[in-house]
Amino acid sequence: MLIFxxxxxxxxxxxxxxxxxxxxxLKEFTKASKIKNGICVVSVPHTTCSVYFDENMHDINYFGDEYLQVDINNIMDKIAPRCTTENQYNSPGPEHIKFGMSLSDPDYPAEKWTMLNTEAHIRASIFGSASETIIIKDGEMLLGSLGRLYFVDWDQNRERKRKCNIMIMGE
Incomplete structure (x- = not known):
């Protein structure tokens, strides 16, 4: 068995x-892996992100979001409204704020307001899956003609560099 x-x-x-x-x-990585039959696992190590499988909807808005993604956002806004002030949600509490402020990340200096992302955690929990698994057959991912894999970061508080991990395994 090969692992990539x-x-x-x-x-x-x-x-x-x-x-x-x-x-x-993912298609490029699958081809580069030279694995003909196996699986591709896609995962994210971020608690406010999701990866998901859906249909390409073709139409996009001015921001480049597909209309289905706009619809998803509209529904999520109703279910878990954007966190705009402390105490809007129970989380984050004072202990978590204290912990978050103690972290050192030179790319993202700690600011209390950046921790007001409770809706992003709720949305990722509701929307689900920090991972997807796709079957590879004859060197191709079985996605169908319109199937696409998407990464979404629900945290709206700042720009960031996020990671998406891929493991392809098989023969």
């Missing part, structure tokens, strides 16, 4: 959930 690892870095946007079609990169 790869990582994608995704630059997210500020002010709205950040959607990214990662299908072409």
């Amino acid at each position: 690892h790869k990582q994608i870095t995704i630059n997210t946007v500020l002010g709205r959930p950040s959607y990214h079609n990662i299908t072409e990169e």
